[in-house]
Amino acid sequence: MLKESTYWYLFLLAGLFILVLLSIHMTIMHLDQLLVAIGIGSGDVLKFQSVLARGRQSFFMVSYIILLGAALYHGLYGLRTILFELNLKKGLQTAITAVLLIGGLGIFVYGTYVAIAAKMM
Amino acid sequence: MEQKNKFNNRLGIWGWLSGGRYGLERYAYSLHRLCGLGILAYFLLHIFVTGSRIDGQGSWDSAMSSVEGIIFKIGEFLVFFAFAYHGLNGIRLILTEFGVFLGKPKRADFPYKQSTLRQRPVLLVVMVLAAILTIVGGWDFFIAN
Amino acid sequence: MGENPNMDTSQAEEIVKTVTYNVLRYDPDKDSKPRMQRFQVPVPKGRTVLEGLIYIKENLDGSLTWRSSCRMGVCGSCGMFINGLPRLACQTQILDLNADEIQIKPLPNYDILKDLVPDLKPLLEKHKYIHPNLVRREGKEIDGLTGEFFQTPKELENYIQFTFCIKCGLCLAACPTVATDANYLGPQALAQTFRYNTDTRDEGNQFRFDLIDTADGTTKCHFAGACSDVCPKGVDPAFAIQLLKRDMLLHKLHIKRKEKGVPILGKVTDGKRMKGVPDAPEKTV
Numbered sequence A: 001m002l003k004e005s006t007y008w009y010l011f012l013l014a015g016l017f018i019l020v021l022l023s024i025h026m027t028i029m030h031l032d033q034l035l036v037a038i039g040i041g042s043g044d045v046l047k048f049q050s051v052l053a054r055g056r057q058s059f060f061m062v063s064y065i066i067l068l069g070a071a072l073y074h075g076l077y078g079l080r081t082i083l084f085e086l087n088l089k090k091g092l093q094t095a096i097t098a099v100l101l102i103g104g105l106g107i108f109v110y111g112t113y114v115a116i117a118a119k120m121m
Numbered sequence B: 001m002e003q004k005n006k007f008n009n010r011l012g013i014w015g016w017l018s019g020g021r022y023g024l025e026r027y028a029y030s031l032h033r034l035c036g037l038g039i040l041a042y043f044l045l046h047i048f049v050t051g052s053r054i055d056g057q058g059s060w061d062s063a064m065s066s067v068e069g070i071i072f073k074i075g076e077f078l079v080f081f082a083f084a085y086h087g088l089n090g091i092r093l094i095l096t097e098f099g100v101f102l103g104k105p106k107r108a109d110f111p112y113k114q115s116t117l118r119q120r121p122v123l124l125v126v127m128v129l130a131a132i133l134t135i136v137g138g139w140d141f142f143i144a145n
Numbered sequence C: 001m002g003e004n005p006n007m008d009t010s011q012a013e014e015i016v017k018t019v020t021y022n023v024l025r026y027d028p029d030k031d032s033k034p035r036m037q038r039f040q041v042p043v044p045k046g047r048t049v050l051e052g053l054i055y056i057k058e059n060l061d062g063s064l065t066w067r068s069s070c071r072m073g074v075c076g077s078c079g080m081f082i083n084g085l086p087r088l089a090c091q092t093q094i095l096d097l098n099a100d101e102i103q104i105k106p107l108p109n110y111d112i113l114k115d116l117v118p119d120l121k122p123l124l125e126k127h128k129y130i131h132p133n134l135v136r137r138e139g140k141e142i143d144g145l146t147g148e149f150f151q152t153p154k155e156l157e158n159y160i161q162f163t164f165c166i167k168c169g170l171c172l173a174a175c176p177t178v179a180t181d182a183n184y185l186g187p188q189a190l191a192q193t194f195r196y197n198t199d200t201r202d203e204g205n206q207f208r209f210d211l212i213d214t215a216d217g218t219t220k221c222h223f224a225g226a227c228s229d230v231c232p233k234g235v236d237p238a239f240a241i242q243l244l245k246r247d248m249l250l251h252k253l254h255i256k257r258k259e260k261g262v263p264i265l266g267k268v269t270d271g272k273r274m275k276g277v278p279d280a281p282e283k284t285v
């Protein structure tokens, strides 16, 4: 077991990673019309073909996986912090940690599988 | 002697959101937390919706059409705002939580300007930037699309 | 029952207005839950919320209960939730509140013992938990003190603001984390951790970091800052906690580590005494 503050520093670091990667992700995917307006986007980011094309690039695959891991850690640790402030019994706290850890790992494995499979497509 | 029948006066979860006439930072904290939870919920859904792409075009298209309605659009926009705010405010928090913008300790002469007030301008900048991003996002989500 | 002659409200002082006190009442022997009770209180210029309560007790209802002592912001016993904020009743003037109705409740986030009396025991226990005293590796340096510790005024400046804490508990009443979490150490104790860790005479940094680096320590502070907004002594607990977080990180990274406290000076007589400075009094213990 690491000290609580170590988990917290990782939480902040993950936050910074997300900030960079998700900003790129958000700009490409959700501000697509803005990119079209300034002349660097094609505007059909959600078409299956373009999703497929992006998924085949190594850059997107790697950044998807990093983003997935960082976001899961940041989000689930944050959720744990909130839940732990509810004055729960020690046993329940341990259970929550276990559930979040296992659930988070499961989702990470699934997401990584998707990213790798998409690269193969 | 320990008195037995005390009355529990803890504010509970309501105390996270409100509870008194405190400074802006306490409400920035509430919003930060709410936005974080919103993003997390969206993110978990998002992983599975977009995961459908490995089953081919058919399942991708049907997943996309199931999240097409105006409700989802508004939801997505809210998530966009939440991310803008949570991210910008997160930068402020990372800095201030390690003492940046807070100044040096010194004998408190009254009227004393506490640390929250000393970093208040940074919070205001965060809010303005978040507002600008939200407006840009709103244009992209509802007008340009 | 007459007016307290010390307060002298009857003769010279002119009543500027009358306000309604809406006060929380709770009698643990009779009530299952608190209720609110109204009183009319005449207000001369300068009357504090505490003096208004004294007026009620002396003239309207002798059973009203609260805690206060110094009536000058020093003892920290009269903290109450007054018109939307935790404040010291003795330091809040009624006219400054700019309201016709004044709502007074005991500090939230503590159990109510009776009427306006909160149970501050958790506050004091958390304060004790972080060892609010100079910790030296050589215990005898403290127990059988032979001289003074050497500390410069500049080193004092780094923590003096945090020494003014009067344990009034307003900060915990304002803290959103404490609103749900009984285990969180809270702004008061964490601020005092920083105060002692920063004291150059102290050698307990690692010891205290171990005490607070748990799920109930600094990681539960999210810089909502409400504690600093309400602290009546300028202790600025939120400030101290953020500085504590920084020191903890620097300590961990081996960038800034305070292992040794300042040495004990030899006999005070080693130096030259300025003219006119009298002898220290005899030791009493």
Ligand code: SF4
Pocket (backbone or CB within 6 Å): C164, C165, C166, C167, C168, C169, C170, C171, C172, C187, C188, C191, C230, C231, C232, C233, C234, C235, C236, C237
């Ligand atoms: S830090 Fe301030 S508000 Fe908190 S107990 Fe000390 S004096 Fe009171």
Ligand code: FES
Pocket (backbone or CB within 6 Å): C068, C069, C070, C071, C072, C073, C074, C075, C076, C077, C078, C079, C088, C089, C090, C091
């Ligand atoms: S009575 Fe002592 S602080 Fe108010």
